[in-house]
Amino acid sequence: MSRASSEAGSARMSVNTPVGVLSLTEEDGAITRVDWQAGGVDDTPLLRQAREQILAYFAGERRAFDLPLRVEGSQAQRAVCAAMLEIPHGETRTYGEIARDLGQSAQAVGRACGGNPIPVLIPCHRVMGAGGKLTGYSGQGGVETKIALLRLEGAGGFLI
Template sequence: MAQCSVSTRFGDLTLTEEDGAITALRWGRAAQQDDTPLLARAALQLAEYDAGVRIKFDLPLRVAGSALQRDVCAAILAIPFGHTRTYGDIARDLGVPAQAVGQACGGNPIPIVIPCHRVMGAKGLTGFSGAGGIETKVALLRHEGAAGLLI
């Protein structure tokens, strides 16, 4: 397992690579900084996203967990930059309860890259599992120009 950290307006972020895929993104700095081609590419893409010049990530990802976890993450990946969907929308598409989608969204191991901040509740803004909670979710949505969707 290799890790590297990137400083962004959303906080310090640590990327984890395992067996040629990004497997995690966490808030905070890693104690050890590794230099692999994939981590360098991922760090560059995060910096580009932070600078407002990247709207989609192009990285090999591996989501651990159940088939539902992987399916929800795949559905979240399909939400375009600057747009949102609801837990209910994704639940209908997958044929599962909205609560299960919410749990899977909260368990997203690679936030920002898998943009769970783009998932809203039926009545609007909901929580966020990343550092800073709802404030970070709002900052990410504003960064993507989705601020009008927050009301």
């Protein structure tokens, strides 16, 4: 059963996770947003698939997502999101490493990470400060959520 969304071509579904209720937004056949604002009640094949993949991820049964994603934003924002998607499950990279690869400043990469519209699915939690230093996280719960996601993936052995 599908319920129409207030925005044409847009649907939204919420899913309960260990890091809070995540709401997934689908627009024209791609996931365009994940946020911590409950309220999505739409039901589409893509949203169901995304929900199942997120639940499997939190159950430790999935290491990567196989979903159509669309990042709206500048070319630099899209490039940083693409670089984050390349970071393997359980591994981290620094802002500086990504900046060097993309020819951007570490600060610009940090801003793009903070503006990631599809957190968890695009793993901005895998990006660390210089020397692997734990830095902030823009999602609900801030650094604690970042730590929970890294622990789930077995990343950063220094995170006891």
